[in-house]
């Protein structure tokens with residue numbers, strides 16, 4: 001299934017881009033280490049095809065974030081599993097036996113969720129080199145999943161390739177969210193579903209995060225420095241919460257340079273893992289809810305809210 005899917009649906013993203021979206025060049029040759037189109041060759045790194053443009057191959061900002069995250073459980077607890085499915089507005093029968101695109105994989109939360117719903121085949125697409133480490137996990141060995149490094153702003157698949165696309169916490173991290181959306185809509189089959197969860201919507205909490213992010217400018221600083229800075233502040237924050245001193249401080253006149261209160265009652269390490277996700281990525285666009293609806297309208301569709309996001313049928 002994997003090699004058949006690659007042969008039939010993978011296209012050369014550069015050719016497609018250069019030719020204003022009109023040429024879908026399928027591959028001409030494939031070896032263990034290379035994949036060749038008419039005018040371009042891409043590498044296969046540790047069995048993962050790398051369809052990113054050359055300037056993106058060395059490093060992406062998430063390489064330094066995801067390796068600090070703990071990978072979520074592969075086998076979901078059935079109660080949490082049901083809750084997550086409902087929160088994401090997923091109808092299980094829309095996934096079973098269908099061809100799915102996980103558009104942005106990260107640590108694999110949504111990928112693992114979808115794999116539990118018995119899809120026919122899943123493509124796990126992400127921009128980060130971390131995908132290589134994730135793909136080596138024993139859990140995926142006998143599952144119908146193909147890991148591919150690529151860019152949502154230039155998806156290397158033919159028009160109308162997927163029955164269902166799920167993207168959780170990704171679109172705001174791409175360099176151009178609306179372009180990513182148009183790409184996703186293009187590769188979705190007619191009557192297929194596009195489901196977004198955890199979009200970084202414009203609200204008071206996210207506005208404060210964004211202003212702190214721009215003020216501290218950690219995403220443009222040396223990664224080692226930025227991580228040490230966040231580690232120290234997370235530790236201070238943790239101590240202030242645990243000793244209840246934070247409650248006594250007048251937060252209007254003084255506050256720490258980031259707002260992670262919504263992480264709940266967690267330990268210092270968890271404050272740190274969410275802080276690096278907010279402050280280190282190259283991009284973190286804040287998106288207005290009405291703009292998301294507008295993206296769908298401009299593509300000729302309409303979207304509905306789910307508890308954690310948006311869904312639309314093409």
Ligand SMILES: C[S@@+](CC[C@H](N)C(=O)[O-])C[C@H]1O[C@@H](n2cnc3c(N)ncnc32)[C@H](O)[C@@H]1O
Nearest residue numbers: 062106107108109127128151152168169173174
């Ligand atoms: C916040 S993390 C995803 C979190 C994910 N829901 C999880 O549970 O791990 C954001 C992900 O978006 C990916 N990403 C950022 N820009 C991308 C792009 N242009 N194309 C594909 N993936 C992208 C990053 O590599 C990273 O893995």
